[in-house]
Amino acid sequence: MSTVPETPVVTSGLDQRVELDVSGMTCAACASRIEKKLNKMPGVQATVNYATERAVVLGLPPEKAAEAVGVVEKAGYGAAPVVEGEEGQGYADRVKMLRNRLIVAALLTVPLGDVAIVLALAPQMRFPGWQWVLLVAALPVVFWSAWPFHKAAWRNLRHGTTSMDTLVSLGILAAFSWSLVSTILGAEDTTGYWLGYGIAPAGADSLYLEVASAVTTFLLGGRYMEARSKRSARSVLSALGKLAPSTVRVIRDGTEVVIPIGELTVGERFGVRPGERVATDGTVVMGSSAIDTSMMTGEPVPREVTEGDPVLGGTINTNGALIVRADRVGAHTQLAQMAATAEQAQARKASVQTMVDKVVSWFVPIVLVIAAVTLVVWLLIGGGPRAAFSAALSVLIIACPCALGLATPTALMVGVGRGGQLGILIKGPDALEASGVIDTVVLDKTGTLTTGEMAVEAVHGSDVHPPAAVLAAAASVEQQSEHPLARAITDRAVADDVAFPLADDVSAIPGRGIVGTVAGRRVLVGTPELMRDEGLAVPATTLDAVGAASASGRNAVLVAIDGEVAGRIEVADTLKDSAIDAVARLKGMGLHTVLLTGDRRAAGEAIGAEVGVDEVIAEVLPTDKSAVIERLQNDGRRVAMVGDGINDAAALASANLGLAVVSGTDVAMKSADIILVRSNLGVIPDAIALARRTLRTIKGNLIWAFGYNIAAIPLAALGLLNPLIAGFAMSLSSVFVVTNSTRLRRFRPGR
Numbered sequence: 001m002s003t004v005p006e007t008p009v010v011t012s013g014l015d016q017r018v019e020l021d022v023s024g025m026t027c028a029a030c031a032s033r034i035e036k037k038l039n040k041m042p043g044v045q046a047t048v049n050y051a052t053e054r055a056v057v058l059g060l061p062p063e064k065a066a067e068a069v070g071v072v073e074k075a076g077y078g079a080a081p082v083v084e085g086e087e088g089q090g091y092a093d094r095v096k097m098l099r100n101r102l103i104v105a106a107l108l109t110v111p112l113g114d115v116a117i118v119l120a121l122a123p124q125m126r127f128p129g130w131q132w133v134l135l136v137a138a139l140p141v142v143f144w145s146a147w148p149f150h151k152a153a154w155r156n157l158r159h160g161t162t163s164m165d166t167l168v169s170l171g172i173l174a175a176f177s178w179s180l181v182s183t184i185l186g187a188e189d190t191t192g193y194w195l196g197y198g199i200a201p202a203g204a205d206s207l208y209l210e211v212a213s214a215v216t217t218f219l220l221g222g223r224y225m226e227a228r229s230k231r232s233a234r235s236v237l238s239a240l241g242k243l244a245p246s247t248v249r250v251i252r253d254g255t256e257v258v259i260p261i262g263e264l265t266v267g268e269r270f271g272v273r274p275g276e277r278v279a280t281d282g283t284v285v286m287g288s289s290a291i292d293t294s295m296m297t298g299e300p301v302p303r304e305v306t307e308g309d310p311v312l313g314g315t316i317n318t319n320g321a322l323i324v325r326a327d328r329v330g331a332h333t334q335l336a337q338m339a340a341t342a343e344q345a346q347a348r349k350a351s352v353q354t355m356v357d358k359v360v361s362w363f364v365p366i367v368l369v370i371a372a373v374t375l376v377v378w379l380l381i382g383g384g385p386r387a388a389f390s391a392a393l394s395v396l397i398i399a400c401p402c403a404l405g406l407a408t409p410t411a412l413m414v415g416v417g418r419g420g421q422l423g424i425l426i427k428g429p430d431a432l433e434a435s436g437v438i439d440t441v442v443l444d445k446t447g448t449l450t451t452g453e454m455a456v457e458a459v460h461g462s463d464v465h466p467p468a469a470v471l472a473a474a475a476s477v478e479q480q481s482e483h484p485l486a487r488a489i490t491d492r493a494v495a496d497d498v499a500f501p502l503a504d505d506v507s508a509i510p511g512r513g514i515v516g517t518v519a520g521r522r523v524l525v526g527t528p529e530l531m532r533d534e535g536l537a538v539p540a541t542t543l544d545a546v547g548a549a550s551a552s553g554r555n556a557v558l559v560a561i562d563g564e565v566a567g568r569i570e571v572a573d574t575l576k577d578s579a580i581d582a583v584a585r586l587k588g589m590g591l592h593t594v595l596l597t598g599d600r601r602a603a604g605e606a607i608g609a610e611v612g613v614d615e616v617i618a619e620v621l622p623t624d625k626s627a628v629i630e631r632l633q634n635d636g637r638r639v640a641m642v643g644d645g646i647n648d649a650a651a652l653a654s655a656n657l658g659l660a661v662v663s664g665t666d667v668a669m670k671s672a673d674i675i676l677v678r679s680n681l682g683v684i685p686d687a688i689a690l691a692r693r694t695l696r697t698i699k700g701n702l703i704w705a706f707g708y709n710i711a712a713i714p715l716a717a718l719g720l721l722n723p724l725i726a727g728f729a730m731s732l733s734s735v736f737v738v739t740n741s742t743r744l745r746r747f748r749p750g751r
Helices: 028-038 062-074 087-121 130-145 147-158 164-188 209-230 235-241 334-346 351-380 385-398 402-421 429-435 445-449 467-478 484-495 528-533 540-551 579-588 601-611 622-634 646-654 666-671 683-717 723-746
Strands: 017-023 045-049 054-058 078-081 247-252 255-260 269-272 281-286 289-292 303-305 322-328 424-426 440-444 450-460 504-509 513-518 521-526 555-561 564-575 592-596 615-617 639-643 657-661 674-676
Touching (some): 028 045, 028 054, 028 062, 054 062, 062 078, 087 147, 087 209, 130 164, 130 209, 147 164, 147 209, 164 209, 164 385, 351 385, 385 683, 402 424, 402 683, 402 723, 424 683, 429 657, 429 683, 440 683, 445 450, 445 564, 445 592, 445 639, 450 467, 450 484, 467 484, 467 513, 467 521, 467 555, 467 564, 484 555, 484 564, 521 528, 528 555, 540 564, 540 601, 564 601, 579 601, 579 683, 592 601, 592 622, 622 646, 646 657, 646 666, 657 683, 674 683, 683 723
Parallel strands (some): 440 592, 440 639, 592 615, 657 674
Antiparallel strands (some): 017 054, 017 078, 045 054, 247 255, 269 322, 281 322, 424 674, 450 564, 504 513, 513 521, 555 564
16 A cells, blocks of 8 residues: 655745735736846845746745835836735736727728728729828727737836837837828828828828738737736646635544634544545544545545555545544645645746847837937938938838737747647647757656546456356445446446346455455455455465566456455556557657656556557656656756646646646646647647647747848838838738748648
8 A cells, every 4th residue: 555755845945925916017028127126125035927927025024015016016017915816807807908909909900901002002082081081090099909018118118128018119109100290291281292202192102000000909919819828827726726625624522623724733633524525634543435536646546545544635535434633734735735836837937938028128229229320310411300200210110020029929829729620729839939849758647648447457267257257246246336446347247248236245345345245155356465364265376467467557356256266357547549659659759758657667667568658657656746857857858748637737837848638637737838638649749749830930930020120120221111111011021920820720630
């Protein structure tokens, strides 16, 4: 019988901590800025996670949380202490806000662009005041839909910093201002030429309202998608928390008293009735039962416990009543440790987006300087104020980072959409970035490569008792048990059309098996130890067969009839049909495959040999799975983890790339970067291939976007590109990015 060792408590070195929900961050640079401000507070260590929009300040007493809030607010952002149960409201509000602004922008941008094109190509269709009609139509998009960009740019300006929002806001406002000035000057200037470029005044080809509207719409779409994906980033903690009961039946003065779980102290005894969850980590002091640990260990067979055996908080008591002594409570329980590990592992930032933000942090002020220098130089060389303003404005328009802003979200949108059609849900750019570097895939056994359901693999009889008689006798006594092994035996008897009567005087023997009377004959079903306890001789050949079954990963139970061992039944977790092909495809992609399981080494190696993995790591405790991932990473490997159980949550979050199967628990899916919806395990190599293809598309988009700006900005500064061509080139760069991204629709599984 396995035991659960003491779990070391995770400590930070700083006992006091404050957690803040931070609002208003629009890029990784914002998180870095807030983090630097918080770390200037004396005696604290602060980290800010842009993905979860949360700040953790160590070394600050909770009663001084207002000081940290003040620091964040002075930096220009919103902050409030975390309130459990309300973490998701800020995400929901932001998603709703962006969705509403996106809808308005899209509804106005499409007709605005159509009308502008028609009037540009067919001047005879222009009507009096048409310019003002387009301006009015663009107003809600430019000033209401794009308000998040303007607000962030203004905040940056007040604090002497810049971000991508600065150029986005300037680009949108510059395009609109150009159109407004063009309209006003056109109404007064009837010479037929404007700014020396030979462009008709107030013509449709000198209005860039569709540019301002399109930039707003595309970037809002990207922000909306980003906000939606971030909503689930920290819900792993709430999902884990739901495993622990909120109350406990503590025994005080010989009476059961229901109290909140937070009031339970170490050393107190509490009761656990059949069907209830164990309140906290402890030791059984009275009673015996089978504990369903599948939500914690991923293993399908309940663990038999009796006096002196350890139990974990969050596991389920399946049958007998237990009295348990509390050994660890609160943050010291294994469940709490798993939650803490998962939270720490999730505190990461996507390097692809971080790279873009870092470049933009330099790109924005450089572009502003180039525009200002362009204006001054043109004035100094006698180009005139209009030509100088036109060249400077061309720099701003052509340098508007819409292609930079679209590079990641558009590829992500198409990649995610195609993935949804293939049963692959990609949760964000982190998964894409990780997919490009992984060289090792770690596969959880139970529930991932196997079905997680026990099934009879073989029935062996003797000269006196044929296999059918052995199966019938076992099914007769097992049909009254809810144990997974019992269900597997009765299901096999039904499937084989073997008749089995209802046994009498059935009694379960914890950790050994079950005993009953069938048609006047005493039947025992269980371990060799049960047979010996009942005084039965177990042949050496039978013991060898039991050992061989165990070595091959099967559970062998003996069946005795009337004092004689009549045969054995071998039961095992069943391998998924698609497992072997999926592993072969992963190896064909040049990936090192590892089977990770908490099961016995013999069972793990048997499954590993059957599916063809390169390496098997067995007998791993739930809290150690994350450590195994980290050990592989320390050995220089880039690891993808595929799992489904809560015991996989920390490992999924610790891995470079986490993939959760659809049958997995809520926690596992929230901890994963990619969720696999298809039941066929071929979805695993498909997911990695799609993520890699999407990552290559993003990189191609970024190369184009940066290359375009590097080439186009000097041309604009030299006055070789007027605002019309600058706007067209800027739009063309966005079209290229979108078109390149749509190629992902042609992705086919198995390639």
